[in-house]
Amino acid sequence: MGKEQILSERTKYCLMALLHNLWQFRVRAFPEEKEKHENLAWQWLRKYYDEALLRTFFQPESDKNLRHLNVHAIFLEAIRCVGSVSHEDVNNDALDAELRLLNPFSRVRNPQELDPSTFPDATYLPLPVIQDGVLKFGWHVPAKDKIGNKTEDYRKLWSSFEDELEHLKNRDLIMNVDAVLHLLDKYTSCIPSSGTIGVIGRADQEKIVDISLFDNARTTAAIMLCLLDYYSEKYGEDFNNKPLDSEIISDENQVKDIEKPFLLVGGDISGVQRFIYTITSKGALKSLKGRSFFLELLLEHTVDQLLEKLELFRCNVVFTGGGHFYLICPNTKKARSGIEDVAGDINDFLRKNFAASLELFICYEPFSKAELKNVSPIWRRLSEKLEAVKKRPWEKYLDHFFSAPEEPHPDCYTAKCDVCGREDVPLMSLKEGVIEEVKVCKGCKEQFLLGEKLHKASRSRGKPVIYRWDSEVSVYDLQIGNSFYKISGDYSDDVGSSASVVYHLNEWDLNAFRHNKSRPLLAGIYIPPDENITDLETMVDKSYGMERLGVLRMDVDYLGRIFSRSVPENERNFSLMATLSYRLSLFFKYHLNGILSGRDNYPPKTVLFPRSASSCPHRLVSIVYSGGDDLFLIGHWLDVLEAALDVQKAFRDFTANPFITLSGGFVFGYSHDPVYRLAELAGRAEGEAKSGRKNGQEDTRKSIAITENHVFPWKSPKGGDVEALQQIISYLSPFMKPGSSGRSMSLVEGGLSMGFLYRLLDLMRRWRNLNKWIHPKLAYLFGRTRVSEDLKGHLKNLQDYVFSTKIGNGEHVEVGLMLCIMMIRRRSDEP
Numbered sequence: 001m002g003k004e005q006i007l008s009e010r011t012k013y014c015l016m017a018l019l020h021n022l023w024q025f026r027v028r029a030f031p032e033e034k035e036k037h038e039n040l041a042w043q044w045l046r047k048y049y050d051e052a053l054l055r056t057f058f059q060p061e062s063d064k065n066l067r068h069l070n071v072h073a074i075f076l077e078a079i080r081c082v083g084s085v086s087h088e089d090v091n092n093d094a095l096d097a098e099l100r101l102l103n104p105f106s107r108v109r110n111p112q113e114l115d116p117s118t119f120p121d122a123t124y125l126p127l128p129v130i131q132d133g134v135l136k137f138g139w140h141v142p143a144k145d146k147i148g149n150k151t152e153d154y155r156k157l158w159s160s161f162e163d164e165l166e167h168l169k170n171r172d173l174i175m176n177v178d179a180v181l182h183l184l185d186k187y188t189s190c191i192p193s194s195g196t197i198g199v200i201g202r203a204d205q206e207k208i209v210d211i212s213l214f215d216n217a218r219t220t221a222a223i224m225l226c227l228l229d230y231y232s233e234k235y236g237e238d239f240n241n242k243p244l245d246s247e248i249i250s251d252e253n254q255v256k257d258i259e260k261p262f263l264l265v266g267g268d269i270s271g272v273q274r275f276i277y278t279i280t281s282k283g284a285l286k287s288l289k290g291r292s293f294f295l296e297l298l299l300e301h302t303v304d305q306l307l308e309k310l311e312l313f314r315c316n317v318v319f320t321g322g323g324h325f326y327l328i329c330p331n332t333k334k335a336r337s338g339i340e341d342v343a344g345d346i347n348d349f350l351r352k353n354f355a356a357s358l359e360l361f362i363c364y365e366p367f368s369k370a371e372l373k374n375v376s377p378i379w380r381r382l383s384e385k386l387e388a389v390k391k392r393p394w395e396k397y398l399d400h401f402f403s404a405p406e407e408p409h410p411d412c413y414t415a416k417c418d419v420c421g422r423e424d425v426p427l428m429s430l431k432e433g434v435i436e437e438v439k440v441c442k443g444c445k446e447q448f449l450l451g452e453k454l455h456k457a458s459r460s461r462g463k464p465v466i467y468r469w470d471s472e473v474s475v476y477d478l479q480i481g482n483s484f485y486k487i488s489g490d491y492s493d494d495v496g497s498s499a500s501v502v503y504h505l506n507e508w509d510l511n512a513f514r515h516n517k518s519r520p521l522l523a524g525i526y527i528p529p530d531e532n533i534t535d536l537e538t539m540v541d542k543s544y545g546m547e548r549l550g551v552l553r554m555d556v557d558y559l560g561r562i563f564s565r566s567v568p569e570n571e572r573n574f575s576l577m578a579t580l581s582y583r584l585s586l587f588f589k590y591h592l593n594g595i596l597s598g599r600d601n602y603p604p605k606t607v608l609f610p611r612s613a614s615s616c617p618h619r620l621v622s623i624v625y626s627g628g629d630d631l632f633l634i635g636h637w638l639d640v641l642e643a644a645l646d647v648q649k650a651f652r653d654f655t656a657n658p659f660i661t662l663s664g665g666f667v668f669g670y671s672h673d674p675v676y677r678l679a680e681l682a683g684r685a686e687g688e689a690k691s692g693r694k695n696g697q698e699d700t701r702k703s704i705a706i707t708e709n710h711v712f713p714w715k716s717p718k719g720g721d722v723e724a725l726q727q728i729i730s731y732l733s734p735f736m737k738p739g740s741s742g743r744s745m746s747l748v749e750g751g752l753s754m755g756f757l758y759r760l761l762d763l764m765r766r767w768r769n770l771n772k773w774i775h776p777k778l779a780y781l782f783g784r785t786r787v788s789e790d791l792k793g794h795l796k797n798l799q800d801y802v803f804s805t806k807i808g809n810g811e812h813v814e815v816g817l818m819l820c821i822m823m824i825r826r827r828s829d830e831p
């Protein structure tokens with residue numbers, strides 16, 4: 001067989017494995033059809049795929065080709081590895097149609113607590129809602145009821161699913177694995193797959209289903225491709241000429257680690273933090289976005305190179321984000337050398353273009369079929385390997401680094417790159433025709449322009465895409481290795497026809513996919529839609545209250561522990577781990593955009609201080625970075641602070657599990673501050689939120705630090721939490737009103753004076769620092785204060801609240817006052 005032919009055969013196998021369990025969807029939508037499942041799958045799939053292919057999977061006995069019989073055996077073995085059942089073993093009655101899918105986060109428990117009564121309540125994922133015959137992918141949170149999926153809902157879902165599949169067929173995209181996978185994700189990730197019935201938590205022996213049809217399908221396909229490669233390498237020519245079903249389907253292999261057909265491949269790009277943040281403030285907003293998005297593309301590029309080299313598909317990707325990726329690959333000679341080749345190519349490119357500031361490390365760990373049932377030891381072994389190689393950076397390039405130092409480029413005798421500081425490359429203007437010229441290197445210019453284009457694409461009303469070509473083209477935005485990328489606000493056939501791949505940014509409507517290599521790319525790209533917001537200065541300038549920046553860094557607490565210890569040992573199977581990491585990254589890569597823009601059914605935005613819709617219609621925030629399990633936001637301080645509360649609330653609803661939490665660090669800054677400094681401060685504040693040092697408490701994670709000095713738990717029975725902070729602001733707000741400029745607030749006449757607020761703030765600070773009783777001074781302050789009749793009640797409420805605050809617990813009053821003062825402070829552009 002030729003190379004093309006083999007690839008097309010593999011594509012078909014992968015598609016069959018992805019679609020093999022769809023009959024379960026069909027049966028739930030049309031329970032009155034009394035067909036055998038085998039026939040159901042067969043008849044329905046025949047509309048889309050050729051019969052010879054279907055026969056390999058569904059009617060192997062009619063096929064005399066021994067290779068096909070072996071492929072069928074591998075397919076059955078993959079189904080067994082995933083722990084589900086094939087269509088041959090289930091009858092209609094086993095499908096409890098009304099049962100909802102268990103929220104996979106319900107599996108996560110506090111490992112310190114073995115008492116089942118402390119397990120979180122299980123929650124369930126209802127079916128997505130169809131409006132006007134269309135599924136609009138959006139915010140979807142777990143429900144408490146485990147029953148409630150209706151035939152009617154399944155039927156609507158099925159009809160919309162078929163429409164989109166029909167579109168793929170009409171567009172000749174029916175063989176595009178990425179598109180089919182995305183379609184399955186959209187429609188079947190809340191449909192329970194049969195045969196994964198287990199027990200959970202409080203309700204002992206309760207019947208639940210915790211793997212979705214989507215996760216079941218993509219895991220089966222990934223494992224099947226690995227087994228196919230492993231056994232064809234192992235048996236060579238015999239694989240085509242001898243029946244091997246008894247070798248492939250061996251019970252012994254399922255329980256003992258006799259052979260290791262799989263590799264868990266882990267990739268880690270090091271130098272990410274320094275690469276993103278070590279830039280000067282010149283053009284910071286776009287450079288930041290451009291650099292961080294460059295890294296995301298670099299990661300996607302690397303994963304694509306690996307998949308293309310190994311002839312695998314996106315179902316083999318367990319996770320990408322945060323500078324890391326994990327893939328499941330076959331443990332074959334070809335795969336191992338392919339991995340080495342790709343790592344070598346990417347590192348050559350990184351060394352030449354980024355002066356060794358970025359390096360890609362790739363390691364792999366072989367594992368057996370039996371180990372699929374508890375994957376955390378494999379992850380641990382792989383992490384140890386990655387840690388070890390990261391201690392020896394550029395090991396393969398030492399000769400290069402020990403050779404004589406390079407002369408600076410003639411452009412750099414008196415200057416260096418204004419953004420990154422490099423001196424060994426030619427310099428060029430960042431923007432032509434501006435008065436204060438900024439000279440940068442090629443890489444920095446490309447990244448700045450990438451950020452600019454991304455902002456433009458994100459604001460366009462179209463459907464942004466990124467084209468990739470694998471040979472040089474005349475117009476492109478960015479080069480990675482031998483590929484050339486270009487961002488556009490909308491897909492055009494004219495440009496797209498010559499492209500090798502088209503990435504659709506955050507697109508869930510399959511009708512937008514038109515290229516045979518169209519595929520989705522989810523990324524945090526929110527930016528306020530106002531086109532006048534071009535840099536950090538304007539973001540602060542267009543804002544409300546004091547002109548300061550806010551920077552937020554946030555991540556999931558104890559992520560490693562969630563994966564290694566918080567899921568009971570007998571449940572740490574491959575499918576569950578893949579599902580958990582996938583859903584986390586969906587939150588950070590995709591849903592964050594919806595949360596910040598307050599789109600569709602996303603939770604309502606937090607408002608600490610009311611401002612008119614005309615002065616502040618959108619969050620003045622930019623996502624610098626978001627993926628994996630963490631994020632970095634920059635923007636106007638009030639919007640960033642409110643966004644932090646929004647993200648926390650949304651995350652709480654999304655996981656519906658009190659053990660899975662976020663912590664964040666928030667700091668104030670000026671728009672001309674160097675970004676690395678703000679990133680560092682926010683990192684330190686985040687560290688403070690997670691340090692557990694405060695008040696000798698055992699665990700202060702699950703909190704936000706507002707600057708390094710003030711750590712507030714999201715919620716604490718002892719008080720002094722974020723809710724208390726919002727409460728004190730509500731006690732102070734009757735004394736404030738929108739200012740005449742519409743840009744800040746002012747004090748109500750006959751109410752509190754600015755002097756009072758400063759004096760109270762000073763007392764609260766002293767209280768914290770000295771930890772001494774200051775109530776006589778407080779009483780004196782309140783006693784001397786006179787307000788008009790209509791405000792007396794509010795003053796009394798404020799006084800009672802401040803006095804009721806326990807000693808050592810008044811920090812929320814202090815910070816609340818500080819924020820109010822920041823809202824009232826006259827802006828520099830006000831009279």
Ligand SMILES: [Zn+2]
Nearest residue numbers: 417420441444
């Ligand atoms: Zn540079």
